[in-house]
Amino acid sequence: MIVKPHETKYNFINLGAGVQSSCMALMAAKGELDPMPDAAIFADTQAEPDSVYKWLEFLEGQLPFPVHKVNFGNLTDDSLEIKIGKDGKPKARRIIPLFGIMPNGEKTAAIGRACTADYKIKPIIKKIKELAKIKWGQKEVTVTQWIGISWDEMQRMKEPRVKWTHHRFPLIEKKMSRWHCLQWMKDNNYPEPPRSACFYCPFHSDDEWRRLRNNEPKHFQEAIEFDDKIRKIYKKANPSMKMEVYLHNSCKPLSEIDFDNDVDKGQLTWDFKAECEGMCGI
Numbered sequence: 217m218i219v220k221p222h223e224t225k226y227n228f229i230n231l232g233a234g235v236q237s238s239c240m241a242l243m244a245a246k247g248e249l250d251p252m253p254d255a256a257i258f259a260d261t262q263a264e265p266d267s268v269y270k271w272l273e274f275l276e277g278q279l280p281f282p283v284h285k286v287n288f289g290n291l292t293d294d295s296l297e298i299k300i301g302k303d304g305k306p307k308a309r310r311i312i313p314l315f316g317i318m319p320n321g322e323k324t325a326a327i328g329r330a331c332t333a334d335y336k337i338k339p340i341i342k343k344i345k346e347l348a349k350i351k352w353g354q355k356e357v358t359v360t361q362w363i364g365i366s367w368d369e370m371q372r373m374k375e376p377r378v379k380w381t382h383h384r385f386p387l388i389e390k391k392m393s394r395w396h397c398l399q400w401m402k403d404n405n406y407p408e409p410p411r412s413a414c415f416y417c418p419f420h421s422d423d424e425w426r427r428l429r430n431n432e433p434k435h436f437q438e439a440i441e442f443d444d445k446i447r448k449i450y451k452k453a454n455p456s457m458k459m460e461v462y463l464h465n466s467c468k469p470l471s472e473i474d475f476d477n478d479v480d481k482g483q484l485t486w487d488f489k490a491e492c493e494g495m496c497g498i
Contacts, residue, residue, distance in 0.1 A: 231283060233271055245281075254281060262287060271410050291311065312417075364387060429475060
């Protein structure tokens with residue numbers, strides 16, 4: 217049995233602007249979830265597809281509470297940045313997860329991963345501290361964060377990292393899956409929200425890459441260019457590194473992959489739900 221957390225002074229929605237968090241925010245706006253949130257917070261990596269930003273603008277007009285946009289910087293620029301270390305040697309920043317392949321053909325799982333923690337969680341926590349006037353070292357629980365994880369994604373539920381906040385999962389409480397969220401949106405005459413994720417996220421399924429290619433070709437081309445650039449950046453910063461890095465788990469350039477292949481033809485797939493710390497793509 218899922219029990220709601222104790223009442224707190226403040227309630228904030230972690231708004232990813234995808235299907236689940238959008239449904240949760242709109243349900244709150246209609247009084248189907250209580251109490252009314254104090255605000256929603258959208259952490260912008262500045263790498264979402266245009267469709268997400270257009271949807272967010274629409275969503276703001278539907279909500280009776282404010283939507284605060286925060287960011288930690290430009291994820292794309294930061295991922296492609298080479299810094300000079302204390303030893304005077306260039307270093308590539310390992311922010312997004314990448315798949316690697318050695319000269320002998322051996323593949324690795326995704327390497328590196330700081331995008332969710334640094335570009336999603338940290339700026340949201342920082343904004344909440346500001347809005348709720350959280351004091352340094354405070355342990356008293358005064359904030360509840362509403363997180364749009366649905367019933368079919370229960371494995372993504374996480375405990376809060378700070379002592380002064382609860383995590384609440386309203387969709388879990390109502391046993392609502394992603395399908396139920398889409399049905400709720402339809403029944404309430406709302407458009408279907410777009411998929412929320414950075415356009416070059418390495419954890420895209422082949423279905424998502426295909427959707428991006430077909431429906432948002434500008435961003436698909438940008439992902440191809442990013443894939444090529446980050447491979448060169450890693451090689452430049454680590455000339456002795458034998459591993460080649462890629463956005464796609466096949467360890468091939470995006471431009472060379474036939475995304476019309478079906479999963480049942482033997483294509484290795486990665487479960488998008490396994491990638492996230494409960495803050496991304498919802």
